Amino acid sequence: MNDGSVLRLNNVSVALRRGRGDMVPLLDQICLTVNQGEMTALVGESGSGKTLTSSAIIRLLPRNARVSGQIWLGNTDLLRLPHGEMRKIRGRDIGMVFQNPLAALNPSVRVGAQIREAYRLHTGESDHAAWVRACELFDEVGIANAKKRLGDYPHQFSGGMRQRAMIAMALACSPKLLIADEPTSGLDAILTRQILSLLTRLRHEFRMGVLFITHDLSIVQKYADQVHVLYAGRSVEWGSSEAFFNAPRHPYSRALLGALPGPGQIRLTAISGALPDPEAMPLGCRFAPRCAYHKAECDWCYPKIDNKGTTSVACGRVEDIVSVHPPKGMPSPQYFRSANDGAVILKIEGLGVDYRLPARGILTALTGGKNSIRVLDDIDLTLRYGECLGIVGESGSGKSTLGRAILQMVPYDGSVIVDGIAFGRMTRSRRKMMRRRIQVVFQDPRESLNPRMRIGDIVAEPLRLAGEREYREQVRRLLDRVGLHARILDKFPHAISGGQAQRVAIARALAAKPAVIVLDEPTSSLDVSTQAALLNLLKDLGHQDGLSYILISHDVAAISYIADTIAVLRSGRLIEVGATAALLAVPGAEYTRQLLAASFLYGKKGTVQLAVAPNSGSMGIPS
Amino acid sequence: MSGTTTPSFRPIGGRVRRAIFSGVAESLGERGTLTAGTVLATLVVSFCLLGPIFCRASPYAIHVGDAYYPPSSQFFLGTDQIGRDELARLIAGGYTTLAVSIPAAILAFIVGTVFGFSAGLGPIWLDKVLMRVLDAVLALPALILLIFFASLLTPSSFQLILLLGLTSWPGLARLVRNEAIAQRGRDFVHASRQCGGGTFHIAWTHLLPVIAPVLVFNGTFLVGDQILALSALSFLGLGIQPPEASWGGLLQAGLNLVVVDPWWMIVPAGVMIFLSIAATNLIGQGILTRSEEAV
Numbered sequence: 001m002n003d004g005s006v007l008r009l010n011n012v013s014v015a016l017r018r019g020r021g022d023m024v025p026l027l028d029q030i031c032l033t034v035n036q037g038e039m040t041a042l043v044g045e046s047g048s049g050k051t052l053t054s055s056a057i058i059r060l061l062p063r064n065a066r067v068s069g070q071i072w073l074g075n076t077d078l079l080r081l082p083h084g085e086m087r088k089i090r091g092r093d094i095g096m097v098f099q100n101p102l103a104a105l106n107p108s109v110r111v112g113a114q115i116r117e118a119y120r121l122h123t124g125e126s127d128h129a130a131w132v133r134a135c136e137l138f139d140e141v142g143i144a145n146a147k148k149r150l151g152d153y154p155h156q157f158s159g160g161m162r163q164r165a166m167i168a169m170a171l172a173c174s175p176k177l178l179i180a181d182e183p184t185s186g187l188d189a190i191l192t193r194q195i196l197s198l199l200t201r202l203r204h205e206f207r208m209g210v211l212f213i214t215h216d217l218s219i220v221q222k223y224a225d226q227v228h229v230l231y232a233g234r235s236v237e238w239g240s241s242e243a244f245f246n247a248p249r250h251p252y253s254r255a256l257l258g259a260l261p262g263p264g265q266i267r268l269t270a271i272s273g274a275l276p277d278p279e280a281m282p283l284g285c286r287f288a289p290r291c292a293y294h295k296a297e298c299d300w301c302y303p304k305i306d307n308k309g310t311t312s313v314a315c316g317r318v319e320d321i322v323s324v325h326p327p328k329g330m331p332s333p334q335y336f337r338s339a340n341d342g343a344v345i346l347k348i349e350g351l352g353v354d355y356r357l358p359a360r361g362i363l364t365a366l367t368g369g370k371n372s373i374r375v376l377d378d379i380d381l382t383l384r385y386g387e388c389l390g391i392v393g394e395s396g397s398g399k400s401t402l403g404r405a406i407l408q409m410v411p412y413d414g415s416v417i418v419d420g421i422a423f424g425r426m427t428r429s430r431r432k433m434m435r436r437r438i439q440v441v442f443q444d445p446r447e448s449l450n451p452r453m454r455i456g457d458i459v460a461e462p463l464r465l466a467g468e469r470e471y472r473e474q475v476r477r478l479l480d481r482v483g484l485h486a487r488i489l490d491k492f493p494h495a496i497s498g499g500q501a502q503r504v505a506i507a508r509a510l511a512a513k514p515a516v517i518v519l520d521e522p523t524s525s526l527d528v529s530t531q532a533a534l535l536n537l538l539k540d541l542g543h544q545d546g547l548s549y550i551l552i553s554h555d556v557a558a559i560s561y562i563a564d565t566i567a568v569l570r571s572g573r574l575i576e577v578g579a580t581a582a583l584l585a586v587p588g589a590e591y592t593r594q595l596l597a598a599s600f601l602y603g604k605k606g607t608v609q610l611a612v613a614p615n616s617g618s619m620g621i622p623s
Numbered sequence: 624m625s626g627t628t629t630p631s632f633r634p635i636g637g638r639v640r641r642a643i644f645s646g647v648a649e650s651l652g653e654r655g656t657l658t659a660g661t662v663l664a665t666l667v668v669s670f671c672l673l674g675p676i677f678c679r680a681s682p683y684a685i686h687v688g689d690a691y692y693p694p695s696s697q698f699f700l701g702t703d704q705i706g707r708d709e710l711a712r713l714i715a716g717g718y719t720t721l722a723v724s725i726p727a728a729i730l731a732f733i734v735g736t737v738f739g740f741s742a743g744l745g746p747i748w749l750d751k752v753l754m755r756v757l758d759a760v761l762a763l764p765a766l767i768l769l770i771f772f773a774s775l776l777t778p779s780s781f782q783l784i785l786l787l788g789l790t791s792w793p794g795l796a797r798l799v800r801n802e803a804i805a806q807r808g809r810d811f812v813h814a815s816r817q818c819g820g821g822t823f824h825i826a827w828t829h830l831l832p833v834i835a836p837v838l839v840f841n842g843t844f845l846v847g848d849q850i851l852a853l854s855a856l857s858f859l860g861l862g863i864q865p866p867e868a869s870w871g872g873l874l875q876a877g878l879n880l881v882v883v884d885p886w887w888m889i890v891p892a893g894v895m896i897f898l899s900i901a902a903t904n905l906i907g908q909g910i911l912t913r914s915e916e917a918v
Contacts, residue, residue, distance in 0.1 A: 407817060409816075439817055442813075450828075450829050450832070451833065452832035452833050453828075466818075505814070508818075511818070512817075512819075
């Protein structure tokens, strides 16, 4: 095969044997190509089979898995290679970069030694040659002061640096193919952009094919040449990135793109329902149960593959769809504002938080050594009734700590004033009453629900604590308000989906009749389609019921969709505060500009145009 | 799941014994373990409670002429050195053993749980004080402590319950305290605090259900521990006093008569001790696996 492809998957299917039972098909006839020097993005939500595909390529599947089809790496079919040969190929011809570099790097071995090992294992070069190579690689991936950093341990590297080190390791033997499995999902927007630019530069330089696996469509557009969308173990659409983003053809791709939040959008398209259970896959098109264009034949006909358009699609109805106008989500509700509009509900003045370091011995204490770090300093913010205040910042900027200080979970100085009353010296019961006015929704919806309590009891807890007896009807109403059916009342948290769990957490927060809800990364553990539905819900609740939020997130796109005001936080200080539209159009601070540039990688039509072109500006971020 | 989410199911003390039983549990399967334990426990308890209905002989009646009879159709388990019916004594001994060790286990369970929660959820100074108290108690081996107290006062059943119960809680207390500390930082606890939940509310509605499997698991083991400790004390002559029968006492009586080698005086009591401990351990293991399954 000399058509320039590095990797070619031909009808690859994977099935897992469950216990003594039947085979559960997880991947169904995947055909995928990665060309030399190009990046193919494999996109899908959790459970779609992305990681399984990459494991199949490097043949590190669980033992109970059965693979069929062909995986061509150049002219060899990897599935037919003996184990010993395959081992040589891993690391030499195929480099791997994983999502969590801290888990993939050995914490007790110096980074330099790990890179040298990767090199020597396949080349048999001398230790010195390996060291020289490691220095080269560190320069290549942009780690300054390479000779010194090679002697460091993984924990001495920052998140972005670790990912660079992982990439250096994967590149050690100049592989033909690099598989990057969600390499940026733990990183913030600016780092994500840096890593992606790095991968782009490297693949051009080394003429290497990159298989980039991600759940995040928004970062794909600028960097990938090919896009391949998976849904429930099947390819639904594939083709060139440009054509795909210009005119996605499959209903699922269209819905996914419609679900990406951005500023100035009236409403996101949410996909109803959930991924099908692998043991009970729909007979026909797997997306049929959730499809807006669903027809009876979709239920039992294997979707026809259409190669005629700009992209290839596995959908029988694609011709009808393209002519139809893109699906409308729910109609936008009529928003109104109440008379309380504009009243200040929460005021933060001169707030600062010190993080106390563990005691460091008598000598430091006597010599007056500092044993605390100021993680937040001099924060002034105002939240008005019915408003949503978004707080953005990269990881480590102190945004979560700010949320915790507002919630009275950590000691702070300065003042937090709710309804005109400042927290301070007060009786215990009064303090409890005050705290109830500020409710919280956490990032991990499962962590925030007690696994041993039924949903009904979880939502009822704030009501019972307030001494209410007749709460059953109220619980029903609350669940209804967050879009959940009363069927869920008697279930335990493990029996519901992540999106549902997050709605339950919101219902519980609402039950306490709060003035303010602090949302700490409420959507970042959810899939794109679920996230869209949740953001819509938050927007509705805010506008209809005059709820006030503080939304903390690293995701500028999500924040800009619902926030009225955005505050940018960096290293514990406020960089900039402003009305969303104004701040996006004319960012004042240089840092805000960089953050925005890195965040809106997916340019959606009909949205507010940014003052900065997403591709401009050098990324001179000091590390 | 992050590190703090699953409670650490570390059983307290007696590691080898526990390892053996978790092996048995594995081969019995999830449901089998609990069933086997329950059946065994029912058998042991009904033997002790309903035994007197079928075995009419008195455990105290002395017939010197009938001494040292091996098992026969007249005396199912033979007789002892002064002609008392061994089966009747085994039944009576079982009753007294259970009547002391089960209340003692409940006492230790309550003390340990309350102590652990107070240390884990109370203010820092309380935690420090309580943990030092606990260290002090743990520093002295429970059995030595028991022997010391039991030799000071020839104890009644009630005093034995207090003695056993008040010396065996520290392991559970430390476990509960550590679990409470691990769980109190979880988001749902914060959420509960935010809507006005006090310390008692959090302990009762949030932490107790979450660590219940660990509690039940170790609670059932506590029963086994008490049976063993009581038998050891009685064996040493410090526990249940003659003429009252107990399994430990029966063992001792049999072993003292090595010359005659009356196996029928030793084996049945040993078997009963073994079976009752096996029952509690299997139940504990069974409940644990079942609740792990549920979440």
